[in-house]
Amino acid sequence: MLLLGIDIGTSSVKVSVVDPSTQKALASAQYPDTESPILSQHPGWAEQSPDMWWDQARQALKKCHASGKYNPFDISAIGIAYQMHGLVLVDEDQNALRDSIIWCDSRAVEIGDKAFDEIGHDICLSHFLNSPGNFTAAKLAWVKQNEPHIYAKIDKIMLPGDYIAMKLTGEITTSVSALSEGIFFDFLNNRLSDTILDYFGFSAGLFPEIKPVFAVHGKLRSSIAEKLALKTGIPVAYKAGDQPNNALSLNVLKPGEVAATAGTSGVIYGISDQLTYDPQSRVNTFAHVNYTETQKRLGVLLCINGTGSLNRWTKNIAGSSIGYNEMNALAKQAPLGSDGLRILPFGNGAERMLNNKQVGVHLHHIDLNLHTQAHIFRAVQEGIACAFRYGLDIMRENNMKPTVIRAGKANLFLSDLFTEAFVNVTGVPVELYENDGSVGAALGAGIGAEIFSTPEEAFSQIKSIKTVAPSTNGYETVYGEWKELLAAQLNNYR
Structure with a gap:
C-alpha cells in the first residue's frame, strides 16, 4: 500500500510516492526542470494555464514511475496540494474557460477594497476574518465585470487543486478551508457567505459540493488510470492549499505552533483556536486543514510575494552559468549588512502586509566602486x-x-x-525538517483514506534535523535601516 502526493506549484509540479509505514518518499520527481512561466498581459497581472498544470502533473508522475522504485499499482490513495487563491473556471463539459488568475495577480485589488468599504469593515472582519482584498472572490467579480461572455458560460468555479482532482476523477468538490481562502466562507454562520454572494451577484450554483479536507473527493476514472499507469478507483482523499499543507507536513496542527516557507513567496503560518483577524487585513486568517465547526483551528497567514521570485530574478539577471548554490556561496563572501546595500523585495504583485500596495523592488545605496555580485546576492537574502x-x-x-x-x-x-x-532578524529559533509538500499531500491522502486514524499519527515519525538559534544582534541595525527605507517608500507611494 502506497500513497501519491501531487503538489501544484507556481514554478513546477512535484509528485512523491510515499510508504505510509515509514512516512518517507520512495521516489519523487518534478516537471518541468526549469521554472514555469507566469503570463502577464498587463502590469500587475499573473496567469497560468490549468491545462499546463495537468500536463505537468502527468509528466512528473511519468518521471516518478520511471525510477522503478515502486509498483504503481500499489498506490492506494492520492493527495493534492496547490498554490492558493487561484481562480479556475470550467464549463458544463469541464473545460477551462480561461487561464487561471493566480495568487500574485493584482488586478482585483480595487474591487476587493471597494467591497470591504461597502459591505463594512466590521462585517467582513468578523464574518470572513479578512478583507475581500485580492482574493478569489474579487477575481471572480473582475471576470463578471470585464469578461461577461466568459462568466455566462461558467458551470463551476474552483481552485487549482480542485481542477487537478476533477481531471483525475470527473468530480468537482471544495472544502471549508478552500472557501475561506477565497473569501467565500462565513465563519460566524458556518456556511457559504450569503453576504458575498449577494454583494457580487454570484449564484450559489457556481460552487461545488463542500466536503472535509480529509475525505474522498472522487475516485480515479478508468480512462485516466490507464494513461497514468494506476489502478482504477483510487480515491483522491485530500486537497489543501500549499501553506496549510506545508504546516500539516511539519505537524503544525495545534494552537501556538508556527510554520514558515520561503519558496516563490514567503510565508509564516501560525495556528490559532480563535476567530482572529488583523484590523487592517495585513495578515489573513483561513480555516486550517483540521478545522471543524466544534474545534476551531485557524491558520493565520503572513505572505510576502517577492521572496524566491526575487532570488530567481537575481539569478536570471546574473546569468545562466550561476546556480543557487554558487549564489549562496558568493553571498557568504560579503560582510553582514552587505556594506550598506539594502533591497526591498516587493516586486511580485500587491503585498497584503503593505495594505495591498504594489511597492516594487528597490535597491538602495549602490556604490559602483564597492558593491559586487556577492553584495547583491547577500543583500537580496537579507532584504x-x-x-x-x-x-x-x-x-x-x-x-x-x-x-x-x-x-x-x-x-x-x-x-x-x-x-x-x-533567525537573527526575527529573534526566533528555526527547527529545520526534511519536509516536502508533495510528501505532505501523500500523507494527507493517508488520513483521508483512513490509513491513519489522525493527522498526528500520519506525521508521528517526523524529526527535526537541525535547530538554528539567534547568535548575533548585528542584524538589528540592518533591520532598522531597512525599515526606514520601506517607510519612506510607503510615504511616497501613490
Whole structure:
C-alpha cells in the first residue's frame, strides 16, 4: 500500500510516492526542470494555464514511475496540494474557460477594497476574518465585470487543486478551508457567505459540493488510470492549499505552533483556536486543514510575494552559468549588512502586509566602486529576511508570538546565510525538517483514506534535523535601516 502526493506549484509540479509505514518518499520527481512561466498581459497581472498544470502533473508522475522504485499499482490513495487563491473556471463539459488568475495577480485589488468599504469593515472582519482584498472572490467579480461572455458560460468555479482532482476523477468538490481562502466562507454562520454572494451577484450554483479536507473527493476514472499507469478507483482523499499543507507536513496542527516557507513567496503560518483577524487585513486568517465547526483551528497567514521570485530574478539577471548554490556561496563572501546595500523585495504583485500596495523592488545605496555580485546576492537574502521580520511584527501585534518556527530545509532555507539572517532578524529559533509538500499531500491522502486514524499519527515519525538559534544582534541595525527605507517608500507611494 502506497500513497501519491501531487503538489501544484507556481514554478513546477512535484509528485512523491510515499510508504505510509515509514512516512518517507520512495521516489519523487518534478516537471518541468526549469521554472514555469507566469503570463502577464498587463502590469500587475499573473496567469497560468490549468491545462499546463495537468500536463505537468502527468509528466512528473511519468518521471516518478520511471525510477522503478515502486509498483504503481500499489498506490492506494492520492493527495493534492496547490498554490492558493487561484481562480479556475470550467464549463458544463469541464473545460477551462480561461487561464487561471493566480495568487500574485493584482488586478482585483480595487474591487476587493471597494467591497470591504461597502459591505463594512466590521462585517467582513468578523464574518470572513479578512478583507475581500485580492482574493478569489474579487477575481471572480473582475471576470463578471470585464469578461461577461466568459462568466455566462461558467458551470463551476474552483481552485487549482480542485481542477487537478476533477481531471483525475470527473468530480468537482471544495472544502471549508478552500472557501475561506477565497473569501467565500462565513465563519460566524458556518456556511457559504450569503453576504458575498449577494454583494457580487454570484449564484450559489457556481460552487461545488463542500466536503472535509480529509475525505474522498472522487475516485480515479478508468480512462485516466490507464494513461497514468494506476489502478482504477483510487480515491483522491485530500486537497489543501500549499501553506496549510506545508504546516500539516511539519505537524503544525495545534494552537501556538508556527510554520514558515520561503519558496516563490514567503510565508509564516501560525495556528490559532480563535476567530482572529488583523484590523487592517495585513495578515489573513483561513480555516486550517483540521478545522471543524466544534474545534476551531485557524491558520493565520503572513505572505510576502517577492521572496524566491526575487532570488530567481537575481539569478536570471546574473546569468545562466550561476546556480543557487554558487549564489549562496558568493553571498557568504560579503560582510553582514552587505556594506550598506539594502533591497526591498516587493516586486511580485500587491503585498497584503503593505495594505495591498504594489511597492516594487528597490535597491538602495549602490556604490559602483564597492558593491559586487556577492553584495547583491547577500543583500537580496537579507532584504527578504527583513521583510519576514516586518510581517512577523504584524503577527505579534495580533497575539501570534512564536517561540520557535518550523520550516522545511528547502528553497531559501537551503541557504545557511538566509536561515541565519532569518533567525537573527526575527529573534526566533528555526527547527529545520526534511519536509516536502508533495510528501505532505501523500500523507494527507493517508488520513483521508483512513490509513491513519489522525493527522498526528500520519506525521508521528517526523524529526527535526537541525535547530538554528539567534547568535548575533548585528542584524538589528540592518533591520532598522531597512525599515526606514520601506517607510519612506510607503510615504511616497501613490
